[in-house]
Amino acid sequence: MFRKLCKLLLRLSGWKLDSNLPNDIHKSIVIAAPHTSNWDFWYMILSFGIYGLKIRFTVKKEWMRFPFNLIMKPLGGIAIDRSPRKDGNRPSLVEAMVDLFNNSKELIIVITPEGTRSRQTSWKTGFFHVAQNASVPILLGYVDYKTKTAGIGKKVIPSTYQETMQEIMDFYQNIHPRFPEKFALDQSFL
Numbered sequence: 001m002f003r004k005l006c007k008l009l010l011r012l013s014g015w016k017l018d019s020n021l022p023n024d025i026h027k028s029i030v031i032a033a034p035h036t037s038n039w040d041f042w043y044m045i046l047s048f049g050i051y052g053l054k055i056r057f058t059v060k061k062e063w064m065r066f067p068f069n070l071i072m073k074p075l076g077g078i079a080i081d082r083s084p085r086k087d088g089n090r091p092s093l094v095e096a097m098v099d100l101f102n103n104s105k106e107l108i109i110v111i112t113p114e115g116t117r118s119r120q121t122s123w124k125t126g127f128f129h130v131a132q133n134a135s136v137p138i139l140l141g142y143v144d145y146k147t148k149t150a151g152i153g154k155k156v157i158p159s160t161y162q163e164t165m166q167e168i169m170d171f172y173q174n175i176h177p178r179f180p181e182k183f184a185l186d187q188s189f190l
Contacts, residue, residue, distance in 0.1 A: 006049030018151030034177035146176035
């Protein structure tokens with residue numbers, strides 16, 4: 001029922017789904033880019049609803065307190081402690097996410113490597129280290145406002161940092177954000 005509702009809502013909004021969903025993606029990191037508008041989240045939810053995939057995403061632990069947890073938890077939120085580490089008292093974000101993958105049979109985590117909806121000329125790289133250390137693929141999720149297409153465009157198997165990031169930047173070079181002035185590829189790879 002949820003899948004049919006998502007299909008209807010995506011169609012009514014004039015958007016279409018990228019049908020190139022790779023097989024066997026029970027464990028993966030999904031890059032969500034470009035991320036320039038809150039509408040990006042809406043199209044992502046509809047796309048993954050149609051795919052029938054249960055996604056998870058990281059959110060500041062403060063967003064998992066009442067009353068926000070009533071919305072965030074059912075949507076797939078995973079609370080993350082982003083306070084500064086003191087003397088190694090807690091694992092790093094990368095270590096915590098690798099542990100999540102190692103202790104899960106199925107886990108798809110969506111990451112926004114830009115880190116914000118404002119223009120960033122260098123992307124956060126934790127997603128690469130998580131994927132490499134947990135031996136999971138990186139799926140390139142996107143919302144293209146020019147073609148009104150959303151979904152997964154490509155599956156990337158992490159190799160070296162340089163090669164993997166270059167492959168990712170090459171893919172996103174042809175994607176059109178809602179607000180182009182707020183989006184930039186990682187300048188280190190252009």
